[in-house]
Amino acid sequence: MTQRTIVVVSAVLLVALLVSGCAAGGKASTAATPNPDAAPARPRVSGVTAEAFVTPVRQADLAFKAGGRVAEVAVKEGEKVQAGQKLVRLDDSSLQAGVAQAEATLARAQAELANTKAGATPEKIAEAQAGVAKAEAALQEAKSGPTAEAIAVAQSRVNTLRAQLASKQAGPTNEAIEASNSTVLQAAAAVKQAQSDYDRVAGNGEVRVREPAALALQDATLRYEAAKANHQALLNGATPQEVAVLRAQVAEGQSALQQAQAGPTPEKIAQAEAGVESAKAALAQVKAGATKEQIAVGEASVKVAEAGLEQAKTALADAVLAAPFDGTVSNFNLQPGQFVAPASTVITIADLSGWQLETDNLTEIEVVQVTEGQKVKYTVDALPGESFEGKVIRVKPRSEKKAGDVTYTVVIGLDKPDPRLRWGMTTAVQIPNGNPG
Secondary structure, three states: OOHHHHHHHHHHHHHHHHHHHHHHHHHHHHHHOOOOOOOOOOOOOOOEEEEEEEEEEEEEEEEOOOOEEEEEEOOOOOOEEOOOOEEEEEOOHHHHHHHHHHHHHHHHHHHHHHHHHHOOOHHHHHHHHHHHHHHHHHHHHHHHOOOHHHHHHHHHHHHHHHHHHHHHHHOOOHHHHHHHHHHHHHHHHHHHHHHHHHHHHOOOOOHHHHHHHHHHHHHHHHHHHHHHHHHHHHHHOOOHHHHHHHHHHHHHHHHHHHHHHHOOOHHHHHHHHHHHHHHHHHHHHHHHOOOHHHHHHHHHHHHHHHHHHHHHHHHHHOOEEEOOOOEEEEOOOOOOOOEEOOOOEEEEEEEEEEEEEEEOOEEHHHHOOOOOOOEEEEEEOOEEEEEEEEEEEEEOOOOEEEOOEEEEOEEEEEOOOOOOOOOOOEEEEEEOOOOOO
16 A cells, blocks of 8 residues: 555545544534523522611501692691691581581481470470361351452452552653652752761861761762662653563452452362361371371481481591601691692601611512511611611512512511611611521
8 A cells, every 4th residue: 555545544534533523522412402491490599688778667648538628737847746636627618517507407306306205295285276276267267258358458459559550551640750850859959968068077187076977978968869760760660570560469469359259169168178187187196196106207317317417527527637646747748728639648647766677679489488587687778887687577468560570578677776767768688598586
């Protein structure tokens, strides 16, 4: 074998080895490729770390149940208040009127119930007997018919109304115009005399001298203006409204006269007899006293009125916001006259005597490792280089969604709160695994 042949064979063998190696390597690489659908293994976390903020141990956001306009602002932001202290009051004038009306309604219902339970008093019996006597008199009058005197009175009234209507329609007579004009002239003369009397004492420094003259001038002027107005009305004649009123009165008078002239009718007698029967039934009921049903109705009316009064008082009380506990006013900027919407927070009260932490980003994966009583270490961004301790006191049951994550709030009590802490400061909390300490 020549040297050239040896070289060619060696090259072929080398290429074969390379191809074989690549094939073997390709198979190994394919076997080691991970499955992209498989979920990545989640490492176990030893304890959790979360961001938290400093909050008061107790706080309350206050709102009115019903909207309205602010009538009184009794505090200012930053002021310390005591439990029950008035903070803000809405305009409650209509609510006070509602309470007064409800009290009056209750008083009437109570009086009616007491009157019902009182039974047949001498006064009630006398009143009912008087009603019977009046009804019997009306029946007797219906049967006997009107007297000649009553007919004459009705006729006289019709004649008078007709004369007044005719006078209005005819317009004023010359004599009436002259008399009215004379009244105007006399009133003008009286004003002139009163003005002269006042001018003589106008410069006098004593009020007791000027005042009578001034009053006399004022009275004379008013009389003059009235006389002129009456004179002008006389010249203008009757208005359509005045004529219409007189015609209606004439028609009414004629109807009354016709009824008087017609005498007793079956309809009048029947109506009067029904009135007598009704009055006698009322007297019998008074003597018998109230029934159980009537008393029950009265008692029910009292209960309804009591409920109405309680509701009105509650609405009045709801117009005032009071401090639910001792604390400090915060998040507050109201002015009298400002309108507030119902259920909208208008003031916050916080107990700043102590602090706690509330986490902001503890996920659902992490919260399962947290239990009440666990020891906690935390640092405060505003106090670098220092570390503090606390304890988990509550895990709020309801989650929130923040930046696409489901988070839970954990409340942490502080062992020795630093006096430099302030509301809203940012902290980093470490909650190690382990049983509560």
